[in-house]
Amino acid sequence: MALFFDADWFDAKLKARGATRDELARVLRLSLAELGELWKDQRELKSHEVLAMAQFLEVRPAEVADRAGISTPVPQAPADAGVTASKLEELNGRLIKLERMMVELKTLLLERKS
Numbered sequence: 001m002a003l004f005f006d007a008d009w010f011d012a013k014l015k016a017r018g019a020t021r022d023e024l025a026r027v028l029r030l031s032l033a034e035l036g037e038l039w040k041d042q043r044e045l046k047s048h049e050v051l052a053m054a055q056f057l058e059v060r061p062a063e064v065a066d067r068a069g070i071s072t073p074v075p076q077a078p079a080d081a082g083v084t085a086s087k088l089e090e091l092n093g094r095l096i097k098l099e100r101m102m103v104e105l106k107t108l109l110l111e112r113k114s
Contacts, residue, residue, distance in 0.1 A: 005041040006067040013057045027056045044070050 037043035
């Protein structure tokens, strides 16, 4: 792991891609001043920024994290959107069942009190 942000490496990657710091700042949703803080090692990349920067520069997230000199865990690429949607749908169904059961239990308890 690099101890400091490797500005030369990042500038070389931007140049090789034909991109500018301004474009990278837009991708990361940062101002140029905030991006400049990264280059001066005054701000640490967040994990979602590591992933976005890696995708923009077409390198592995681990390489970005290493060259940024950070200890932030390397983010993993998001799971397949279809799998995620399926899991969310399953969880939503289970939540609905639990809510119904709670209503039934509440009704039973109120009937017992009467």
